[in-house]
Amino acid sequence: MIPAAFEYSRATSVADAVNQLRTAGPEAKVIAGGQSLLPMMRLRLAQPGHLVDLNGIPDLDYVRVKDGSVQIGAMTRHATLVRSELLRANLPLLAEVAKEVGDPQVRTRGTIGGVMAHADAAGDYPTVALMLDAEIVTDRRRIPARDFFQHLFTTALEPDELVVEVDFPVSTGAHRYLKFRRRVFDWAIVAVGVQRLGDGWRVGITHAGPTAVRAHAVEDALRSGATPAEAAERASDGLNPNSDVHASSEFRLHLAQVLTRRALEQAA
C-alpha cells in the first residue's frame, strides 16, 4: 500500500502533455482521476517512473451535442455525467451507467477518458462505447471503439497518445444497463447494456471476457423477430469469461443471458 517513488509533472495543454510523455519516455504514465491507477500503484502492481497529470489542462471537461453526436471531453468526471441535463436528454443510457460507477469518491474524481484508456475488463463505459459504435478521439486521430479496445488493459493508444474526447451517437430510444454485483460500489461481475438505435437494438456485455463484447448474435436474433427471451439465449455465444473469487465462468455465461433478457424486457 506504499507506492514506489515516481516523478511528477503537471501538463497545461494537450500538446504539453504529449511533449512531457515523450520526454519522460516509456516509464511515464498519464494520471487523470487516478481511481484505477493509484490503487495499482499502492499495491506496486504499477510502478510508473513518471506521472504526467492532466488535471491542469483546461477545456477537457465538457458534454456537447453536435451533428447527431454526443461529445464528451476526456477529463469529464463521472459525477458530471450523472448531473448533465444534456447527456440525459441525448444519451440517457450513459448518464444512468455513470450513476452506478464506483462510489461517490470514485465518481467525483474518475474521468471518462481515464476509463477508456485504462480498459479494465469490468469497465462499464467501454461496453457502451462498443455497442454504440462510439469513437475515441485522441490528440492525433479518431479510433472506432471496436478497434480501440484490444485486450485486457490494452488499447490502440500509442505510449505518448492522449484520449481527448469520446464521441457517441445521440441515442434517445429505449435502453437499460443491468449490472450484477455483490456490493453497490463493486465492479460488475457481469453487466449488460441494451439500446434501441435506429431500427434495431444494440447489445453490449461487460466483464464476460478480457474486453467488453458487442452481442451481435442477440442483435441479429432480435432483428429476425426473436422474443427477448429467445434472443437472450444467444448472449453467451462466443464468450469465454474467467472464473474468480466472485463468480465462476459458467455463472458469468448464465448471467449474460439472464441480464440480457431482463434488460430487453425492462428497457424503457
Place this chain on the structure above:
Amino acid sequence: MAVSQLIGARVQRREDPRLITGHGRFIEDRLPVGLLHMAVVRSPHPHARILSIATEAAASAPGVRAVLVAKDFHAQLSGTMPVTPAFAPEKKYVPERFPIASDEVCFQGEPVAVVVADDRYLAADAAELVVVEYDPLPAVVDPEAAMVPGSPRAHVEGPDNIGWDMTFDGGDIEAAFARAEVTVSERIWQQRLAPTPMEPRGVLAEYSPYDERLTIWLSSQNPHFIRLFISGAMGIPESRVRVVAEDVGGGFGSKISPYPEDYLVPAAARILGRPVRWIETRTESVQTSYHGRGQVFTAEAAALRDGTLLGLRLTQVLDLGAYHGTFGAFQACACLMAGGVYRWAAVQGRTIGVLTNKVPTDPYRGAGRPEGTHLCERMVDRVAQEIGMDPAELRRKNFAREFPFSNNFGLVYDSGNYDGSLDKAMELVDYSGWRQRQAEGRQQGRLIGIGCSTWVEICGFGPSEATAGATGGIALVEAAQIRFLPSGSVAAYVGTHAQGQGHDTTFSQIVADTLGIPMEKVELRHGDTAEGPSFGYGTYGSRSLAVGGMALHKAAMVIRDKAQRLAGHMLEVSPDDLTFEQGTFSVKGDPSARKTIEEVALAAYGGKLPEGMEHGLEATSYFDPPNWVWPFGAHICVVEVDRETGAVQVHKYVAVDDCGNVINPMIVEGQLHGGIAQGISQALYEEVAYDQDSGLLLTGTMTDYLVPTMNEIPALTLDRTVTPSPTNPLGVKGIGEAGTIASSAAVINAISDALSPLGIHHVDMPASPDRLWKMIQEAES
C-alpha cells in the same frame, strides 16, 4: 439512594466530538522526534525453507538505518509467543513461535526480515531489495485434509498437525440417540473471516536508555496483557514497560493477542536507540491480522416426532493456521454453547484444532459463540423441517424456562425469558403474515424464506475460578480506581479499553450516578498501563460493562460509603441517619442539615477527620463476578432468493434482544447494528479464500474481500426485553457481540427455508449468488 438519572438515559457519546472533528489520536498521529519507520519483509510462500537472506542491497539503500533478521532479534527477545491453555488441558502439538522466522516459514505473510528507514516510503522501497531464497515445501491448506495421517505437515518438525483433540461430554449421548424417532445430520462450514478494523494495527516504541524504560503505543484491546508479554520477552521489569493505547479504530477481537510486530518494533527501537513505528497496510491486515472462524462442523441431532429435542452430537474441526492463536482455543466454546437455549437430554462436542499453513485464527467478534449458535439454530431448523413442524413452535417446545438453568455442561444461565423475546420478535416481523406470503409466493415460484435465531451467549469473562486456569494464571476479573479530587472533579480509571464501544460515555454515566455528580465532572481514563490500578484485563467477550463497569461501580460505592461516614461526622449525626440523593447527604427528618459530596470531598483532604479515618477520597476495586452473564434474544429474518441469479434480498430483519438492564439504549442499539451487520456479512459476503492447491491468499484486497457498506445491510427493526442479571449489582449483561452471535443463523435459516421447496436443506456461508445458483441448478436438474 441517588435517583438514577443517567443510567438508562440515551446520553450522546462523549468521545464523538473529538473523533468526528479529526482530533482522535491513533498510532499514526503520534510523531516523536527522531522517529524511524519499519517495513516487514514477508514470506510470499505458505510453506518454505529459508535458504538464505541477502540484506546488503537493502542496507545500502537511501535512508536505511538497519535491516534486521531473526538472528538479530535472538539477543533481544526470548521465549516463544504465548499460547493460553484455555479449553485444552491436553494440548497436543503446540509449535514454538518466535516473532520472526529463521529457517522455515509456515504461512504467507510470516515475517522474515525488517527494514528500518527514515520514512515509510524508503522502508517499503528497501524491503523490496531484501533477497530471500526459499525452497518451497508442500503446504497444508484444508484442515480436514491436514488431519489425515500422511498429510504434509504444517511444520516440518511437527509430529503431525493436531493441535488439540478433546471431547466434552454433556450427558449420556448414546442413550439420547437410542430414544430418537428422528435424526438429522449436517455438515456446516464456518469460513475464515478477516476482522478488517478501520484502523489497521500499528506499533510505536521508544526505549529510554536513561531509565531503561520502554514505552509502546499500540492499537490494542488489551494493553496490560501486552505489557506482561513484552516485558517477559524483552527482559524488562513489568513496572518499566508502559503500553499506551489511545483511540483504537476498531478491533473485533483482532487486537487482543500479541503479534510479531508487537515484539519486533520495541526490539528494533532498543537496538537502534530511536523511536520506531510500524503501521500495518490494508494488504498486511487481510493477510496477517489473525482471522476469525475457519471451522467445519459435522453435527447430528436426535429428536422425538413431537418435536422434543433429545441429543446433539458435534465435531468441530478448527483451522488453527500455522500456530496456535494466543487465545485461539477459546473458540472451542462453540461445543459448550451448542445446546443453545434448549433442554437437551445430552450434548456431546468434540473439538479438534488442526495446524495448516495459513495465518493463525483467534477470537473474532463472538469467538465460538456465533459458531455454536449457528450450528444449534441450523440443527433445530433441520429437525423442524424433518418432522414438519413450524420452527418457531419447535423452539418454544424446547426452551429452557427455569432459571438459573444449568446446561448440559454445567454452565449456569443466570436469567432468561426466551418466550418473551420470541413472542415480541414474531409480532414485530408479522410472522404469520410472512408465512402466508411465503405460501402464496411459492405458488408463483417465488423463493421466500423466514429464519429464526433464538440465541443465548456466555459473556462477561469472567469468574476468577474458571478463567485463571484458562489464561495460564491470570483471572479475568477487572480493576478500577476512582480518585475524587479536592475541587470536585473525579478521575476514574478502568482496566478495560474501548475500540468504539463508547465506554467514555457509559462508564461515566455509572460513576456520575453512583456518586451523584454531573457527568461532566467525571473523567474516564483507560488504555494506559501507567495509570490506574496495577493490572487491567482488556476488552473482549462482551465483558467491559458486566465486569469493568461493576469494578467502577464498586469503587464508587467505596467512595460513597467513606463520604457518608465523613458527612455524618461533619453533620454530627450517625452515618446511618443520612440519606444520599442527587449528590447530597441529608439528615433524615432535617433536610436543611446537609452536605454535598463535593463539600465532603474537600473535607477529606482537610483537617478534623473522624477518629481512624485516613485522608483522601479514592478507591481501587477489583470485581470478580460470581458467574458469567447470559444475554439472549430472538432474531427473525425474511429473505427472497432470485431463482435465476441466486441473489438474496433481505426483506425484513427483526431483532429483539435482552442484555438485562441497559445503561445507554443508544449505545446498545449501535452495538446491535454493527454486530448484526457483521453476522449478515458473514452469511452473505465475507470470506477469506485461499487457493486450495497453492495455499496462496485469493482475497488480499478490499475489492475481493467483501466488507459490506450501509448499502448492503438492510434496515433493522430493533426492540428488547429486560431481564436483569442476578450476577451483578446493576443487573447488566453484555451486548458487544450479541448481534454477530445471533444473525448469521437467522439469515442462513431464512435462505435454507426459501430453498426448501427445491429439496435444499442447508446452505453454507457466504451464500453468494454463484453458490446458490449452482445449488438451485443441481436441485432443479
